[in-house]
Amino acid sequence: MEFHSRIEDLIQQFGADPSAGLSPDRSAELLAEHGPNELAATRRESPWLILLHQFMSPVIYLLLIAMGMSLFFREWLDAIAIAVVILLNALIGFIMEFQAEKAMDALRQMTTQSARVLRGGQITEIPSTEIVPGDMLLLDAGDMVQADGRIITSTSLQADESALTGESLPVEKSPAELPEDTPLAERTNMVYKGTFIRNGNAHVLCTATGMKTELGQIAHMVAGAQKSATPLEKKLESFSKRLIGITVVIVVLIFGAGVLNQVPILEMLKTSIALAVAAIPEGLPVVATLSLARGMISMARQNVIVKKLSAVETLGATTVICTDKTGTLTENRMQVTEAWLPGADWKQGAEPPAGEVFRLLRETAVLCNNATLNGDQHIGDPIEVSLLQFAGETGAEEGPIRAGFQKMDEAPFNSDTRVMATLHQNNGRFRVSAKGATEDLLEYCTAILKNGQPQPLTGADKKEWMDATEKLAASGLKTLGYASREESARPGEMLQELVFLGITGFMDPPRAGVKNVIRECHGAGIRVLMLTGDHPATAATIAKQLDIVEEGQKPVVTGRELEKDAGAWEGAAVFARVSPKQKLDLVKGLQDQHQIVAMTGDGVNDAPALKKADIGIAMGIRGTQVSQEVADMVLKDDAFESIVMAVRQGRVIFTNIRRFIIFLLSCNLSELLVIGLVATFNIPFQLVAIQILFINLITDVFPAMALGFTEGDETVMQKNPRDPRKPILSRNGWTWIWVYAAVIGGSALGAAFTAEYFREGETDRHAANNVLFYTLILSQLFHALSMKEPREKFLGGPVMRNKYLIGSIFLSAGITFGCLFIPPVAEALRLQMMPAIDWWLTLGFSAASLLVVRLLSGIFMRK
Structure with a gap:
């Protein structure tokens, strides 16, 4: 029942x-x-479970397979290098998420x-x-x-x-x-x-x-409420499957070409395994994790606790933000915004009107009031607190008024009268002060104060003030009426023969700065939906003040309308009187339309939708423990502006992840193309397995990692969100990866053939091999500078301003050339000192690869 x-x-x-x-x-x-x-x-994740989650990634699975194959063929160096990458990735992810759990512990309030x-x-x-x-x-x-x-x-x-x-x-x-x-x-x-x-x-x-x-x-x-996989997880899974297919096809072709050229099968099998390992971008999980961790640390400095690394990127993909109103868009405190008086009106920020009626209304607001203000400590009903603040802001301080009137009696508010009254004594006279619902208070009034004098209250007057009350309520304000009476003798009944003074309107005001944040969201192509349990008129007023409703969107949709028509939410931006289940259904509906949904909230009623959303954002100060437990992020300062900061950070991170994926794949595929052509045409100066691994490690780690630290520019929040249904690399992206690989591989082979040509027919496999080795490395290092937006200037943009990238290029080049001067390393890598002409060829062809790539991307990508 x-x-x-x-x-x-x-x-x-x-x-x-x-x-x-x-x-x-x-x-x-x-x-x-x-x-x-x-x-x-609430089940808490144990440290062991957090650690285990770091290994649950498609790219990690791929690396584990490659490591197993390396161990099977006793390629110990390959296996050790891959193991280091996997463990480093897991360690970074574990530390960041464990620190987030510890930060959440500080927010949990355990009370009996x-x-x-x-x-x-x-x-x-x-x-x-x-x-x-x-x-x-x-x-x-x-x-x-x-x-x-x-x-x-x-x-x-x-x-x-x-x-x-x-x-x-x-x-x-x-x-x-x-x-x-x-x-x-x-x-x-x-x-x-x-x-x-x-x-x-x-x-x-x-x-x-x-x-x-x-x-x-x-x-x-x-x-x-089941949590969906994050967009990044889905994209990396799809990317890994495609990468496996491409790698298998290329390795099989190269293996077949080597066998046809009568290369021993066992040697060709080992080479194929080395190529498969080289094709897999083992730097990807480390660089992705470091990039996300850096974003996580950056947000923590700005009072945003991110509980999962993947949540950082997810917010950057957000297409819709569903936000609660109370305490999130508003300050969660009441404020008097209007006062309508007989013969005068007042609005917040205006000068107080002169005359007896406004003075009496303010004194009534203070005397018929049990709240107190003590600095920042406000004790009492929010409405009564706001009345004391209203009186103080308009020149009627609480202290002097209460000091001049001695409280004698009180008729508390109750559901029958819906009116509160107090009796005070001042200089031998008695004053009754009353406030309450206008329609009920008018029943106890016989006069109205006009031009400083009480005049009989007529039926027309009552209708006029009821219409005024309804008008304020329709604009989303809560209303109260005021009345008083002064006698020389103590009255036997307080609620009789009162003089009506006017009405005030109250509102929970919007938080400072939220309007600009919402405008920035709209500029970034992100829809903002407001979900509240408040009255529809109140929701509509706040939405109008904050510019939440965009052109062409429906007015307020109520929970009752959603009960009658489940599709009523289509095209609307404001939802009032919605239940927790309706919030959850709305999030599901948006996700069914392939939207990436961020849900903000602070109440228990927000918790199911917070968990179901792609990214749940709880408030740290006003947020309940339940909402904080299920959210992916917690705003420690409750600042809605932090969301846009996080969106920007997420977008930059995704751009960086895409940058270094393109960089890694184009570099690794260039190695495959070189080895494939060498095997197919039986070219004598081929690279050995340890050289392939060394090139892979030099170019896959430091430059790729530095690309992950590239800062965004002013255009980040001026673009629409990327389509969540599109893969991390489009068909066009894969095309350019092959183009980049062909240019880099062609430059390396061109340098090696030219070096052999300058020897006038003399064949020196070691010399040509070294030119091929160094040109391939330098071309890949220079290629990192090509990871720019097509319309950026050659020497401008975030990539060229990335001091970590410039430093990583010099570091990688220094390590590579330094190997020449360490005999055991040089011997293992088959390196030898080269004449000046070979160094000039290496540098020239490497620089040419950069220029060709920039020229091609500048011409075709701009179109």
């Missing part, structure tokens, strides 16, 4: 006794039947809660885990609600349900029955686990505990 319907039926169903509560024996039976009142524990219940006719304090359905809970202001319950009796009860529903204001609660189809956010006779009592007290019948609470249902959805 629905717990917000008839209370008599509930009491009978649970066998409850509102006056005495459960007996100790009965509560023990129910505890055994229903279990402890706690949510299923207790609860007051009525048992055996006595008020008893018990651990919250021992609450059972049928218990009578006693709640006061400041308490966290420990279980779902139906209100039996209450006094001035208000609950903060923002973590559960997204509603930014405390909700007024009462025992009144409600229709069975009342949505969660409007069930004012229920309280829910995980929410807070802001004001008043209540006697509550516990209806659900543990995983059967509304909070528990959300925990179920969190557990059932």
Whole structure:
């Protein structure tokens, strides 16, 4: 049955006794039947599991196969080099993700809660885990609600349900029955686990505990929301499969060519294995991991905790950001933005209007108020806190006003009158100050203050002020009316013959800087969708102020509309009164359209969608523990602007990953082409296996790693997101890889043939081999400078400004030439000193390869 319907039926169903509560024996039976009142524990990844995940990658699988083949053929140096690469990659990834887990530990707040219940006719304090359905809970202001319950009796009860529903204001609660189809956010006779009592007290019948609470249902959805593989993981998997196919085909062709040229089969098999190892870019996982780790460290310095390395790149691929409103786009505090008075109006930022009515309204706002301001410490109801701030900002300080009036009595707000009133004494006179819902407050008013004098309140006046209230509410503001009365003698009844003073409008204001961030997202081709549990008018107003709704998009779509039509979300940017399940369904719907979805949130109600999204972003200050646990990233300072910083970082990282993949493959394929041509045409100056491995290590590690540290430029956030369905390398990308490989390989072979030609027919295999070896290395090092955008100037752009890349080229070249002067190394690599002409040929052909590549890319890529 629905717990917000008839209370008599509930009491009978649970066998409850509102006056005495459960007996100790009965509560023990129910505890055994229903279990402890706690949510299923969140599983934490152990360090060993984090380490194991570092080896679960298609490229790592490929390297493990290559290492196994090297061991089988006793190519020990190859096997050791690959093993070092794999272990280095795993170590870097483990350290970064383990540090992120430690940072998350600092955010987790582990507290033990207790609860007051009525048992055996006595008020008893018990651990919250021992609450059972049928218990009578006693709640006061400041308490966290420990279980779902139906209100039996209450006094001035208000609950903060923002973590559960997204509603930014405390909700007024009462025992009144409600229709069975009342949505969660409007069930004012229920309280829910995980929410807070802001004001008043209540006697509550516990209806659900543990995983059967509304909070528990959300925990179920969190557990059932399956995390999709990240775009980078999908792309690398596809890339690895294609690379395996290309490598197998090339190696088989080269093996066949060698056999046809009567090269011994065993020797050709070893060469083929060495070529297969050379073709695999073993530097890829290390460079990708280092690039992601650098982005992770950069974000950590800007108060963003990234829990998974892959999440850094995923945010760069984001096409849609689904964001909560309360506390994410707004400041999660109320603020008086307008005051409408008889004969005058005031808007935030304007000069206070002169006259008696505005003075009286401000004094009423301060006197009919139980909140206090103490520096940055604000104690009390958010509405009352904002009234004190409003009075202070307009020249009426709280301290002097309260010092001049002695409080004598108070009629607290309740669900029947919906009005609060206080009685104060000042210089022998008594003043009644009242505030409340305009339609109810007007019932107690007989006059209205006009031109400084009370005048009779007519029916037309009442209609005028009700219309004004509805107009403010339609613009998304919460409204309150104000009235007062002054007497020479103490009045017997406060709520009578009041003088109406006017109304004010309140709003949870947008966070500073968010509007510019949203504009930047739109400029980067990223849609921003706002999902909130708030009133549709409030959502529409905030969306308008922040420019969330773009031209051609629908107005606000409500949760009820989504219930009637599951496709109502198409083309909309603002969603109000949405449930946790509807948020989850929206994320699924977007992902079905191949969108990369980032979801931001801070409440428990956001948790299922945070987990399901491609990238979940939780708030670190206001965020609940549940939201932080399931998110991929946590914003420690709750700054929405950090998201755009992370998007930019992710885009730069993906561009760098694509850069060094193209660089690695074009370099490795150039080696395959050289060896393939040498084997096919039986050319005498072929490279030996150890030379192939040395070239691979020199060019695959330092320059590729440095490419991963290239900074972005000002155009990064001026482009649309890349299509998530496209592979990491397009057909055009593969074409250019072959072009680059052909230019590099052709330059190396050209230098070797020219060196042999200058010897006037003398055949010196070692000399030609050395020219081929050095030209291939230099051409590949120079090729790193070609990893630029087509429209960048030759000596400009991020690549040319990358000091790490320039340093890595000099370092790699220095190591290569230094090997000549270490006899054991030179002997192992078959190197010998070359004459000056050979060095000039090596340098000339290497430089020519760079110029040809830049010329070709400049001509064709620009088109």
